[in-house]
Amino acid sequence: MTAHVNLLGLDADGLARRCADWGQKPFRARQLMRWLHQRGEADFDAMTDLAKSFREVLRERAIVAAPKVLRDHVSSDGTRKWLLDVGGGNAVETVFIPETDRGTLCVSTQAGCAVNCLFCSTGKQGFSRNLEAHEIVAQLWHANHALGAYAREGGVAGDRIVSNVVFMGMGEPLQNYASTLAALRIMLDDNAYGLSRRRVTVSTSGVVPMIDRLREDCPVALAISLHAPNDALRDELVPLNRKYPLRELLAACRKYLERAPRDFVTFEYVMLDGVNDSDRHAVELLDLVRDVPCKFNLIPFNPFPGSGLRKSAPERIEAFARRLSEAGIVTTVRRTRGDDIDAACGQLAGEVRDRTRLRQRMVGSRAGVATGQRERSSVALVEHR
Numbered sequence: 227m228t229a230h231v232n233l234l235g236l237d238a239d240g241l242a243r244r245c246a247d248w249g250q251k252p253f254r255a256r257q258l259m260r261w262l263h264q265r266g267e268a269d270f271d272a273m274t275d276l277a278k279s280f281r282e283v284l285r286e287r288a289i290v291a292a293p294k295v296l297r298d299h300v301s302s303d304g305t306r307k308w309l310l311d312v313g314g315g316n317a318v319e320t321v322f323i324p325e326t327d328r329g330t331l332c333v334s335t336q337a338g339c340a341v342n343c344l345f346c347s348t349g350k351q352g353f354s355r356n357l358e359a360h361e362i363v364a365q366l367w368h369a370n371h372a373l374g375a376y377a378r379e380g381g382v383a384g385d386r387i388v389s390n391v392v393f394m395g396m397g398e399p400l401q402n403y404a405s406t407l408a409a410l411r412i413m414l415d416d417n418a419y420g421l422s423r424r425r426v427t428v429s430t431s432g433v434v435p436m437i438d439r440l441r442e443d444c445p446v447a448l449a450i451s452l453h454a455p456n457d458a459l460r461d462e463l464v465p466l467n468r469k470y471p472l473r474e475l476l477a478a479c480r481k482y483l484e485r486a487p488r489d490f491v492t493f494e495y496v497m498l499d500g501v502n503d504s505d506r507h508a509v510e511l512l513d514l515v516r517d518v519p520c521k522f523n524l525i526p527f528n529p530f531p532g533s534g535l536r537k538s539a540p541e542r543i544e545a546f547a548r549r550l551s552e553a554g555i556v557t558t559v560r561r562t563r564g565d566d567i568d569a570a571c572g573q574l575a576g577e578v579r580d581r582t583r584l585r586q587r588m589v590g591s592r593a594g595v596a597t598g599q600r601e602r603s604s605v606a607l608v609e610h611r
């Protein structure tokens with residue numbers, strides 16, 4: 227028996243190919259895509275404009291399924307956080323952050339992460355597995371259901387409760403390239419979510435060859451987790467830097483901008499007390515990014531037990547931001563959203579840890595596995611000009 231294909235992970239080409247295999251014309255694939263993503267329909271029998279015989283095939287060969295929700299937390303400021311069961315004892319987080327002019331969904335691409343950045347709790351968790359494209363798209367599909375987008379007249383296309391998507395949850399999207407690419411294509415497709423390229427952001431620790439591929443395959447807004455102004459320090463903070471040093475990374479950024487929907491890249495920079503946050507670092511940083519049109523997003527470090535690192539003082543972050551903005555670079559400081567569910571996030575984190583196979587193999591116990599997610603997931607910004 228052939229396995230059921232989860233239709234949520236098929237982009238336009240993939241869906242057209244499947245439909246062709248099932249003897250259907252290309253326009254059927256587009257119809258199906260609209261049912262799945264614009265209407266959020268999971269029941270083939272409800273897809274009334276598809277031929278009965280086709281619906282029969284779909285029932286036999288396909289499914290439409292999203293991961294089970296393990297936890298659903300709503301903050302008083304409207305930030306909402308779901309913990310999703312992706313099987314095998316693994317769970318990932320999805321966060322929705324409403325703002326006056328937009329609604330941003332932060333999605334995960336892997337259970338755990340292999341990059342192992344020094345300051346990241348997901349990294350400390352180790353790598354479990356890549357998410358399938360359907361598991362990435364299902365985060366958006368699920369959010370639209372949970373937020374009531376599909377219930378409204380006209381479905382999600384007209385409503386845009388989720389207007390922006392950031393690939394800033396768990397995992398390194400560019401180390402799960404095929405699934406990330408398919409998910410991006412579905413998010414941008416007018417027959418699916420129809421999001422603008424400018425409103426979908428991939429954040430990467432710097433997988434240079436895949437930045438190049440993304441530029442060719444599906445250029446969306448790009449955020450780079452920079453975190454250090456020189457190779458010596460970045461080698462320590464972001465171990466991937468040893469493979470793809472700053473010179474190559476910045477060259478890839480410049481090239482990316484030739485095709486990007488925005489005329490700048492966003493550099494994320496986690497503010498670590500006494501590690502990367504001095505005026506000297508800021509000056510070095512300005513020199514480093516001289517030739518790259520960019521904005522900076524400073525992220526106050528979100529501490530977790532056992533990290534051995536501290537968050538920079540607010541005044542230090544202010545001073546650092548001022549250095550950059552006085553040199554003409556738009557600089558924002560990430561503000562935490564969903565404060566009142568952050569404590570709960572720590573509790574959820576414990577569960578994630580307990581449910582992660584890799585964790586079970588690790589010696590010792592660290593609390594607060596996913597606490598690093600909370601500020602990372604929070605994309606509301608305070609600007610310094």
Ligand code: SAH
Nearest residue numbers: 346394397398429430431451494528598602
């Ligand atoms: N793997 C990708 C995307 C997910 S991480 C990447 O690294 O870019 C999203 C952002 O959160 C990254 O900039 C990451 O460096 C940052 N981050 C990770 N751990 C953090 C922590 N404990 N406190 C603050 N930001 C953190």
Ligand code: SF4
Nearest residue numbers: 339341342343346349
């Ligand atoms: Fe992975 Fe990003 Fe965390 Fe680094 S910061 S370990 S790349 S999720």
